[in-house]
Amino acid sequence: MSDHTTQHSDDHDHGLAHVMPIPIMIGTFLALLFFTGLTVFIADQDLGEIDIFIALAIATLKAGLVATYFMHLRWDKPFNILMFLFCFGFVALFIGIALLDSNEYQPAIEAYYNATTEIVETP
Amino acid sequence: MSAAVDHQDQAHHAGDDHHGHSPFQAHHFETMQQQFDSGKLGIWLFLFTEILMFSGLFCAYIIYRYNHPEIFLYAHKQLNTTLGATNTVVLIISSLTMAWAVRAAQLNQKKLLIWLLSATLALAGVFLVIKYFEYTHKFDLGLYTGRENVMYQLQHPADFQELHEEVEENLAKQAEEKKEAEAHAVSEAEAVDAHPSEEHGDEHAAAHDSHGHDGHGGPEQFLDAPRNTQIFFGIYYMMTGLHGFHIVAGMIAIGWLLSRSIRGDFSSEYFGPVDYVGLYWHLVDLIWIYLFPLLYLIRS
Numbered sequence: 001m002s003d004h005t006t007q008h009s010d011d012h013d014h015g016l017a018h019v020m021p022i023p024i025m026i027g028t029f030l031a032l033l034f035f036t037g038l039t040v041f042i043a044d045q046d047l048g049e050i051d052i053f054i055a056l057a058i059a060t061l062k063a064g065l066v067a068t069y070f071m072h073l074r075w076d077k078p079f080n081i082l083m084f085l086f087c088f089g090f091v092a093l094f095i096g097i098a099l100l101d102s103n104e105y106q107p108a109i110e111a112y113y114n115a116t117t118e119i120v121e122t123p
Numbered sequence: 124m125s126a127a128v129d130h131q132d133q134a135h136h137a138g139d140d141h142h143g144h145s146p147f148q149a150h151h152f153e154t155m156q157q158q159f160d161s162g163k164l165g166i167w168l169f170l171f172t173e174i175l176m177f178s179g180l181f182c183a184y185i186i187y188r189y190n191h192p193e194i195f196l197y198a199h200k201q202l203n204t205t206l207g208a209t210n211t212v213v214l215i216i217s218s219l220t221m222a223w224a225v226r227a228a229q230l231n232q233k234k235l236l237i238w239l240l241s242a243t244l245a246l247a248g249v250f251l252v253i254k255y256f257e258y259t260h261k262f263d264l265g266l267y268t269g270r271e272n273v274m275y276q277l278q279h280p281a282d283f284q285e286l287h288e289e290v291e292e293n294l295a296k297q298a299e300e301k302k303e304a305e306a307h308a309v310s311e312a313e314a315v316d317a318h319p320s321e322e323h324g325d326e327h328a329a330a331h332d333s334h335g336h337d338g339h340g341g342p343e344q345f346l347d348a349p350r351n352t353q354i355f356f357g358i359y360y361m362m363t364g365l366h367g368f369h370i371v372a373g374m375i376a377i378g379w380l381l382s383r384s385i386r387g388d389f390s391s392e393y394f395g396p397v398d399y400v401g402l403y404w405h406l407v408d409l410i411w412i413y414l415f416p417l418l419y420l421i422r423s
Contacts, residue, residue, distance in 0.1 A: 016159040016391075017398065019229045020222060029219040036211050036415075040204065043420035051423055055416035062412045070222045070405045072398075077160070080167045087171040091178040095185055102186045113350050117278040 018075035028069040147393040166399040198355035199421035207419035217246035218408045225401045228394035272353035293341045376400045
């Protein structure tokens with residue numbers, strides 16, 4: 001925590017926090033628009049199985065831009081950034097562990113579906 | 124943590140504490156800097172709980188998609204990518220105006236702040252209006268959650284006799300029309316061409332092939348749905364609904380900021396609330412950035 005004093009080095013003399021320069025704001029905005037267009041364009045290309053991962057990678061890039069610039073994380077206290085990363089660590093743990101045994105009850109669920117639903121035949 | 128903040132504030136403000144006492148400085152804070160940093164820590168903690176709450180829904184999504192990809196492949200056709208992309212752009216623009224509003228508050232630009240907050244509020248409204256049209260279109264087709272969903276009802280004909288009869292009637296009618304159409308194969312082809320292909324040109328043709336009808340209209344278009352497709356709509360409504368609820372909460376918060384900024388509360392000395400609501404608003408945008416590809420851009 002001793003490095004807390006250093007992050008104010010680029011601070012303005014009058015401010016409580018970093019003031020975002022307009023070019024960075026506009027640049028972030030344009031990058032977000034570009035990646036939105038890109039992800040829609042890529043979705044319509046036939047890339048097979050990996051397109052979900054490409055879409056998620058682009059979404060993560062966009063989320064990173066929003067967090068870094070719009071949410072000022074780049075100029076925020078290291079403690080807040082650390083907590084932000086911790087939070088995603090816990091999300092990853094949560095989803096990862098939940099996924100581990102999600103197949104466990106599939107046969108029972110499948111049997112239940114098949115017993116209770118009826119696919120109406122199309123003539 | 125608070126000890127560290129105290130220490131840093133004393134270091135930072137030791138020399139330049141010449142501002143006097145702001146009317147917005149709560150008595151339990153030593154300095155405006157301490158008050159601002161505490162508020163910031165508070166809003167971040169709140170946002171982390173928000174991320175964890177949404178992650179529950181993302182977890183449901185991932186597990187269900189992992190186990191039943193066919194449901195997502197089938198059901199995503201009911202979502203309109205153009206409207207989803209438009210809403211993404213609307214939220215990105217509103218994020219820009221919000222980020223700019225924080226800057227305006229920090230630089231004492233009162234008029235600009237009021238203007239930018241109004242723009243953010245209006246864009247949030249646009250988002251909700253588009254969402255409203257998306258939802259009502261699905262409701263018209265009978266795509267609700269759970270038992271109310273027409274796909275569920277089609278797969279449980281014993282429980283939903285009326286729907287079953289309607290579907291059989293429609294199918295019989297279409298079979299007749301098809302026979303007639305086959306007699307006039309050439310004019311039929313022209314008629315198909317003349318049809319405006321509405322939202323999804325590709326599926327239009329596919330539906331035409333598999334059912335021998337035009338793909339729009341009655342519940343019989345969902346006869347080929349995989350089992351439990353209604354669960355996709357449950358996930359869709361819960362994720363976008365919870366997100367929409369956050370948009371409404373954000374609009375209330377921005378409206379509050381707007382009234383305070385008109386009153387002239389905010390300045391370079393005191394802009395914490397604008398910054399905190401801004402962070403919240405960006406998080407709502409951030410969640411939509413994930414929702415959009417996960418729900419609207421499913422292709423394989």
